[in-house]
Amino acid sequence: MAEEFDVIVIGAGPGGYVAAIRAAQNGLKVACVESRETLGGTCLNVGCIPSKALLHASELYAHAADGSLAKFGVETAGVKLNLNAMLDEKLAAVKGLTDGIAFLFKKNKVTWLKGRARFTGKSTVDVGGTAYTAKSIVIATGSSVTPLPGVEIDQKVVVDSTGALSLPKVPKHLVVIGGGVIGLELGSVWMRLGAKVTVVEYLDQILPGMDGDVRKDMARLLKKQGMEFRTSTKVTGVKVAKGTAAVTVEPAAGGTAETLEADAVLVSIGRRPNTEGLDLDKAGVVPNARGQIEVGHKFETAVDGIYAIGDVTPGPMLAHKAEDEGLAVADFLAGRVGYVNHDVIPAVVYTMPEAASVGKTEEELKAAGVAVNVGKFPFAGNSRAKTNRDTDGFVKVIADAATDRVLGVHIVGSLAGTMIAQAAQAMEFGASSEDIALTCHAHPTHSEALKEAAMAVEGKAIHV
Numbered sequence: 001m002a003e004e005f006d007v008i009v010i011g012a013g014p015g016g017y018v019a020a021i022r023a024a025q026n027g028l029k030v031a032c033v034e035s036r037e038t039l040g041g042t043c044l045n046v047g048c049i050p051s052k053a054l055l056h057a058s059e060l061y062a063h064a065a066d067g068s069l070a071k072f073g074v075e076t077a078g079v080k081l082n083l084n085a086m087l088d089e090k091l092a093a094v095k096g097l098t099d100g101i102a103f104l105f106k107k108n109k110v111t112w113l114k115g116r117a118r119f120t121g122k123s124t125v126d127v128g129g130t131a132y133t134a135k136s137i138v139i140a141t142g143s144s145v146t147p148l149p150g151v152e153i154d155q156k157v158v159v160d161s162t163g164a165l166s167l168p169k170v171p172k173h174l175v176v177i178g179g180g181v182i183g184l185e186l187g188s189v190w191m192r193l194g195a196k197v198t199v200v201e202y203l204d205q206i207l208p209g210m211d212g213d214v215r216k217d218m219a220r221l222l223k224k225q226g227m228e229f230r231t232s233t234k235v236t237g238v239k240v241a242k243g244t245a246a247v248t249v250e251p252a253a254g255g256t257a258e259t260l261e262a263d264a265v266l267v268s269i270g271r272r273p274n275t276e277g278l279d280l281d282k283a284g285v286v287p288n289a290r291g292q293i294e295v296g297h298k299f300e301t302a303v304d305g306i307y308a309i310g311d312v313t314p315g316p317m318l319a320h321k322a323e324d325e326g327l328a329v330a331d332f333l334a335g336r337v338g339y340v341n342h343d344v345i346p347a348v349v350y351t352m353p354e355a356a357s358v359g360k361t362e363e364e365l366k367a368a369g370v371a372v373n374v375g376k377f378p379f380a381g382n383s384r385a386k387t388n389r390d391t392d393g394f395v396k397v398i399a400d401a402a403t404d405r406v407l408g409v410h411i412v413g414s415l416a417g418t419m420i421a422q423a424a425q426a427m428e429f430g431a432s433s434e435d436i437a438l439t440c441h442a443h444p445t446h447s448e449a450l451k452e453a454a455m456a457v458e459g460k461a462i463h464v
């Protein structure tokens with residue numbers, strides 16, 4: 001007899017492990033299947049956490065090494081990079097957090113089934129030759145790196161995001177293929193540690209999908225730091241010989257080809273949903289043309305008793321989106337009401353400065369014919385940012401012209417990723433720009449720039 005559970009969650013990333021814990025908190029008997037050695041999925045093992053560990057460490061190094069602390073009376077000399085120590089510290093962060101999930105599974109009595117799951121029927125899965133059944137099965141298998149046809153990833157010279165988190169030495173020249181979030185974050189890490197970084201982007205601008213003002217300002221600021229951009233350019237091939245890569249590029253619209261020599265190439269053109277090997281056909285689940293599993297309001301698939309959340313479903317591939325869907329599906333499974341507002345999912349680029357967005361971009365609203373009022377406030381007018389010599393960036397609040405309801409907030413700034421939470425909360429409560437403008441913000445903080453941008457919607461910012 002197959003062991004029986006109320007819920008089997010496949011995948012222990014931020015979607016799956018959160019769903020499993022919440023379902024157990026809700027009194028259900030839960031198993032979570034994970035094929036990695038450690039829990040936490042892409043996010044904790046090879047995504048959000050290790051990339052942020054390296055962004056933090058490389059920023060400390062850059063500040064110490066480039067003499068920029070001297071103006072604050074902190075003189076440094078003989079600053080040296082110990083890359084091994086930096087990489088060890090990243091691993092320590094990953095280990096601490098992935099072990100933490102194992103602890104939480106034990107605490108909440110979630111059974112970890114180690115191995116790969118594949119469906120053998122609508123309510124049965126096989127893990128390493130053992131059959132398990134459940135009333136409900138949640139697919140939370142996440143995503144993996146999209147390969148670039150004709151470019152072989154050897155994880156030595158040509159790496160994906162996982163390889164770029166562990167380069168054994170700082171490359172002299174790193175070519176990043178793809179000017180999205182992951183390419184810019186990991187490009188920033190190695191640039192701060194001394195690499196020349198060239199980003200090749202097919203589109204005419206970096207950071208596709210973000211607000212136009214953010215895209216422009218981020219390109220300007222990253223260029224100022226030394227990052228080179230080859231936009232409207234496509235990579236047609238990468239050849240590796242004797243530890244060096246020859247990256248052939250040509251204008252996206254066609255034209256003369258040229259070759260970029262690099263000792264490391266990062267392929268970061270996107271991620272694709274993980275459905276291979278799941279034997280979805282045995283359960284009757286059919287992915288859409290993009291390989292994603294479509295779901296309804298309760299995260300239910302077209303097959304009774306089978307649900308899906310996180311990167312394997314449509315929508316932004318973000319850890320917090322996966323987590324919130326994990327909470328919601330587990331509440332639905334326990335007969336409660338789950339809730340995720342997919343219109344208010346913040347997105348953050350953790351470069352320096354950071355870029356953060358929530359809601360609609362100005363371009364999206366214009367295309368939809370929505371009349372808006374826009375308030376912008378530069379950090380150059382914020383007292384705390386000025387004091388800290390941290391004046392790059394701005395806050396932009398977009399409000400409906402008829403109702404003043406906030407439809408989008410976009411921030412470039414050192415603390416943008418933290419500040420965007422306030423904007424998301426305001427939007428979740430249906431705030432108007434006036435509501436934000438009338439909210440008392442502590443002084444002196446970067447957050448006052450959000451209040452000023454909200455006041456600027458009416459053309460009445462004070463400090464600009």
Ligand SMILES: Cc1cc2nc3c(=O)[nH]c(=O)nc-3n(C[C@H](O)[C@H](O)[C@H](O)COP(=O)(O)OP(=O)(O)OC[C@H]3O[C@@H](n4cnc5c(N)ncnc54)[C@H](O)[C@@H]3O)c2cc1C
Nearest residue numbers: 011013015035041042043047048117142310311317318319
């Ligand atoms: C370099 C990088 C940086 C990132 N930074 C951020 C960031 O700062 N913020 C952010 O929000 N997002 C970030 N992301 C994206 C984020 O990691 C994902 O959106 C998130 O992990 C998705 O969660 P998930 O639970 O859907 O899937 P995953 O985290 O991908 O987890 C799925 C798990 O399922 C397992 N699995 C798959 N198939 C099976 C099977 N058949 N049987 C058993 N187990 C299986 C996999 O091994 C995996 O562990 C980053 C991604 C990368 C690559």
